[in-house]
Amino acid sequence: MRSSVFSRLAATNLKNNRKTYVPYILTSILTVMMYYIMDGLSKNPYVTEGDESLQLCLQYANGIIIVFAVIFLFYTNSFLIKRRKKEIGIYNILGMGKQHIAKMLAVETVIIGGISIGAGLLFGVVFSKLMFLLLLKILHYDIRMGFSVSAQSIVTTIVLFAGIFLLTLVYNLLQIKLANPVELLRGGSQGEKEPKTKLLLAIFGAAALGTGYYIAITTESPVSALGMFFIAVLCVILGTYALFIAGSIVLLKLLRRNKRYYYQTKHFTAVSGMIYRMKQNAVGLANICILSTMVLVMVSTTVSLYVGVDDVLKTRFPNEFQINLKRPDVASEQRIADIVSGVTRKNGVKPVSETGYHYGSLTAFLEKNEFQLYGAGDYSAEDACGVTLIPLEDYNKMEETTVNLADNEVLLFYDGTDTFNQDTISLDGRNYRVAKELDGMKIKKKSASEVIATYYIIMKDTNQIQVCLDDAYQNSALNEEWKALYQSMDYQYAFDMQGDEEHKTQAMTEIRNRITQEVPEAFCAGRELNRESFYSLYGGLLFIGIYLGAIFLMATVLIIYYKQISEGYDDRERYQIMQKVGMSKKEVKRSIQSQILTVFFLPLVAAVIHIAVAFRIITKLLAMLNLVNVPLFMNCTIATVGVFAVFYGIVYALTAREYYRLVN
Numbered sequence: 001m002r003s004s005v006f007s008r009l010a011a012t013n014l015k016n017n018r019k020t021y022v023p024y025i026l027t028s029i030l031t032v033m034m035y036y037i038m039d040g041l042s043k044n045p046y047v048t049e050g051d052e053s054l055q056l057c058l059q060y061a062n063g064i065i066i067v068f069a070v071i072f073l074f075y076t077n078s079f080l081i082k083r084r085k086k087e088i089g090i091y092n093i094l095g096m097g098k099q100h101i102a103k104m105l106a107v108e109t110v111i112i113g114g115i116s117i118g119a120g121l122l123f124g125v126v127f128s129k130l131m132f133l134l135l136l137k138i139l140h141y142d143i144r145m146g147f148s149v150s151a152q153s154i155v156t157t158i159v160l161f162a163g164i165f166l167l168t169l170v171y172n173l174l175q176i177k178l179a180n181p182v183e184l185l186r187g188g189s190q191g192e193k194e195p196k197t198k199l200l201l202a203i204f205g206a207a208a209l210g211t212g213y214y215i216a217i218t219t220e221s222p223v224s225a226l227g228m229f230f231i232a233v234l235c236v237i238l239g240t241y242a243l244f245i246a247g248s249i250v251l252l253k254l255l256r257r258n259k260r261y262y263y264q265t266k267h268f269t270a271v272s273g274m275i276y277r278m279k280q281n282a283v284g285l286a287n288i289c290i291l292s293t294m295v296l297v298m299v300s301t302t303v304s305l306y307v308g309v310d311d312v313l314k315t316r317f318p319n320e321f322q323i324n325l326k327r328p329d330v331a332s333e334q335r336i337a338d339i340v341s342g343v344t345r346k347n348g349v350k351p352v353s354e355t356g357y358h359y360g361s362l363t364a365f366l367e368k369n370e371f372q373l374y375g376a377g378d379y380s381a382e383d384a385c386g387v388t389l390i391p392l393e394d395y396n397k398m399e400e401t402t403v404n405l406a407d408n409e410v411l412l413f414y415d416g417t418d419t420f421n422q423d424t425i426s427l428d429g430r431n432y433r434v435a436k437e438l439d440g441m442k443i444k445k446k447s448a449s450e451v452i453a454t455y456y457i458i459m460k461d462t463n464q465i466q467v468c469l470d471d472a473y474q475n476s477a478l479n480e481e482w483k484a485l486y487q488s489m490d491y492q493y494a495f496d497m498q499g500d501e502e503h504k505t506q507a508m509t510e511i512r513n514r515i516t517q518e519v520p521e522a523f524c525a526g527r528e529l530n531r532e533s534f535y536s537l538y539g540g541l542l543f544i545g546i547y548l549g550a551i552f553l554m555a556t557v558l559i560i561y562y563k564q565i566s567e568g569y570d571d572r573e574r575y576q577i578m579q580k581v582g583m584s585k586k587e588v589k590r591s592i593q594s595q596i597l598t599v600f601f602l603p604l605v606a607a608v609i610h611i612a613v614a615f616r617i618i619t620k621l622l623a624m625l626n627l628v629n630v631p632l633f634m635n636c637t638i639a640t641v642g643v644f645a646v647f648y649g650i651v652y653a654l655t656a657r658e659y660y661r662l663v664n
Helices: 001-016 019-040 053-085 085-093 098-139 149-176 181-185 199-218 222-257 265-307 309-316 330-346 392-399 462-473 480-487 500-517 527-580 585-626 630-664
Strands: 321-326 350-367 370-374 385-392 408-412 424-427 430-437 454-459 490-498 523-524
Touching: 001 019, 001 098, 001 527, 019 053, 019 149, 019 408, 019 527, 053 085, 053 149, 053 527, 085 098, 085 454, 098 149, 098 424, 098 527, 222 265, 222 385, 222 585, 265 424, 265 527, 265 630, 309 500, 309 527, 321 330, 321 350, 321 500, 330 490, 330 500, 350 462, 370 462, 385 392, 408 527, 424 630, 454 500, 462 480, 500 523, 500 527, 523 527, 527 630
Parallel strands: 370 424, 385 454, 408 430
Antiparallel strands: 321 490, 321 523, 350 370, 350 385, 350 490, 408 454, 424 430
16 A cells, blocks of 8 residues: 555544544643643743742653653543554455555644644744743742744654653554454443442542541641551552442442332433443542542642631741840850841831740650650651740840749740640659640741641750750760750741831841851841742742642543443444334433432542541641631632532533434
8 A cells, every 4th residue: 555545544533523533632742832831931041040949840740741641641542542443454454454454543643643742832932931931920920031943852752752752652553463353343332341349449449548648637746647548549449449439339330229219210321321330430439539639639729728828827937036046155146136126226226025035945755744855847757846945134125024933843834725834844854843734935926837846945044955955965866066066955036027018128138147247156047038039939839739739620521521422322223223112302411310310420529528627637738837827718619619619610511512412
């Protein structure tokens, strides 16, 4: 055969199968476009220069898109080749050899790949600057840049997607080579044998889903939530697939045994039809459920973080400005006070709500009332807590009180919502009587959303605190220089400001610059000083969440479309037979609606249940990112679910109409 014959055959085949191939090509174009844009952004120095966290986020997102592209394009390609096996079998029976069919499929793949990659890159180049400007807007960056095209990203995109399309071609050729003509003729109907009841798989699915739900509901510590979340996600994914594949069969067969329910016209055909093809149907439904859950989680969390930046900053920085000094001395502390006083006066603003105190910071294991102290900062253990030791003199000055303590007495404040409720405590074997448990302090209030429980202990003098620090660090693996640094007490001076916002920002910037230059081992932090970095991180997460959410949503819509088209072709002959034996068109339509509604909205219901159960553990993860405004996250989640449900309903209306048209 001449090569032109294969080209004409390939073009004709794609035209005749345009109902299934056009959505596939459009999706491939969008996937190529979105990969190119993300890859270009991750390599754009105007976006990522000096911001490693944003660059890392974009690179991770790029990796997710690669994995998604490979899995999704293979998944949709397997559907397409399955639908065409009968057509290919006819070609084979009419005399076309498998080598000729292979050439025809190769030409088709070249056409599809060429259109997808070419158009995807074209749209990627066109829309890349729009995405760049959108990202800068979200990040609150003010950068002017001319139009640019990333040659490196173009090459990477071509190589990646050419490889993916080549792999799909190899898969298709193997499917054709390993099948005989009779199997090809029956290929579109394979998998319709009634599946057996897989009770063990259903039990496994219920157990896996229950385990994931149990972890999500019972996890208390935000630190442990970070590791347990991925275990819970894995359990839920496995449980979802197992229950859709095996549990759905068990449920449908139970419905079939219910004579009162089953022997109704609309239920009879719907239940029998779903049982008949549930093996192939279940995987698609599980895919829709998982993708929907991912969209809901990503969009709701990233929107919450971005909208709640002000809450995050207030949680991270209780005061507008704070200065921390390692190894403090009188001269350094006085220098800090002079700089703050001079700069604020110069800029016409006034420090208010000032607090200044020395402290020793440690981590501890707490068992009842016994604290086992060790170096600060390691909170990997679930039962770890923070311990802040403050001298009585600083406490009295800060709180404007005149409390007296004996050598073996302390004041104690626990920042959780409940009370410590112990009369004595032990710090590495040293026993102290709790003279009073405090209800609050100027530097800290009780809160239900603390990531790490912290105990503030007021001791009589700095000598007692230093002994605790020395004991905690004596067996530390740190070298002597670092050990000396961490063993010393620190000093913190924090305050808010009164005055014009612009002047406040100028004052903060000048204070930070002068203290950095003039006071060794001191560093500054504040809401406005760190606002840009928080917008950079959370804005980047929002952009990625929406971006990946759009990709997963696209995949969800295409899977739903192919599922409905596939079922339309499969059901057409069955419903025609039903009408011939006396079933009216109205009864057919009612039966169709019953089946579609049951099957179509099951993944959405399951996804909403997943995110409802995961709500608690997600709030713990958000607390790690300083977002403790649970009502804000709840409102964002409800809004996301509502918008997604409306969109899902629109897709249902469109695909159901196409399904009914095919059946009739």
